[in-house]
Amino acid sequence: MSAEQPVVRILLCDDHAVVRAGLLALLGSEPDIEVVGEAGTGEEAVAAAAKVRPDVVLMDLQLGPGIDGVEATRRIAGTGVRVLVLTTYDTDADITRAIAAGATGYLLKAERPEELFAAIRAAAQGRTALSAPVASRVMERMRGTTPSLTPRELDILAQLSQGLANRDIARALFISEATVKTHLGRIYEKLGVDTRAGAVSVAKERRLLP
Numbered sequence: 001m002s003a004e005q006p007v008v009r010i011l012l013c014d015d016h017a018v019v020r021a022g023l024l025a026l027l028g029s030e031p032d033i034e035v036v037g038e039a040g041t042g043e044e045a046v047a048a049a050a051k052v053r054p055d056v057v058l059m060d061l062q063l064g065p066g067i068d069g070v071e072a073t074r075r076i077a078g079t080g081v082r083v084l085v086l087t088t089y090d091t092d093a094d095i096t097r098a099i100a101a102g103a104t105g106y107l108l109k110a111e112r113p114e115e116l117f118a119a120i121r122a123a124a125q126g127r128t129a130l131s132a133p134v135a136s137r138v139m140e141r142m143r144g145t146t147p148s149l150t151p152r153e154l155d156i157l158a159q160l161s162q163g164l165a166n167r168d169i170a171r172a173l174f175i176s177e178a179t180v181k182t183h184l185g186r187i188y189e190k191l192g193v194d195t196r197a198g199a200v201s202v203a204k205e206r207r208l209l210p
Contacts, residue, residue: 009054011049013038092206149208160184
């Protein structure tokens with residue numbers, strides 16, 4: 001291996017063993033990429049990342065019971081290990097939460113292998129790697145063509161979509177009812193609505209909800 005192409009050490013995190021096996025076989029075809037660990041839950045990923053200190057963690061977002069991929073990303077990225085999200089989900093809510101949590105890149109599982117390899121190498125070097133559809137959505141948000149809700153507002157919107165009352169939302173997110181009301185006011189303003197049902201409807205239209 002040349003000095004210009006060091007080996008990138010990878011930790012795989014996906015709750016489907018078949019997916020991990022497929023990725024293991026795929027990545028094994030690249031001489032400069034080595035899988036040094038696997039995890040099936042967010043907790044396992046956090047522990048494994050601390051133990052093996054990979055260059056990049058390939059992180060799915062939906063991981064079943066326990067902490068999700070976003071929370072795992074937040075904990076791992078906080079230790080200085082780079083995280084590249086690899087998922088089937090491309091909603092604004094997922095993208096915003098993952099990037100806010102510290103993900104270096106966001107890739108969709110539908111990408112071609114060559115794109116995945118390139119993204120892994122980019123992430124290892126600290127460069128942002130985004131799937132084309134994701135990059136387009138990020139640019140749209142920057143141009144203001146979609147409402148720029150904060151991660152917390154997206155959390156509240158998700159709770160709202162489940163029909164929860166302010167008290168229940170406050171309890172679920174460990175914040176006060178007054179804070180929930182403040183966030184709701186901002187959500188209504190950004191989405192151009194004045195009711196809870198209207199907020200959920202617009203959010204679904206604009207793919208702001210998972």
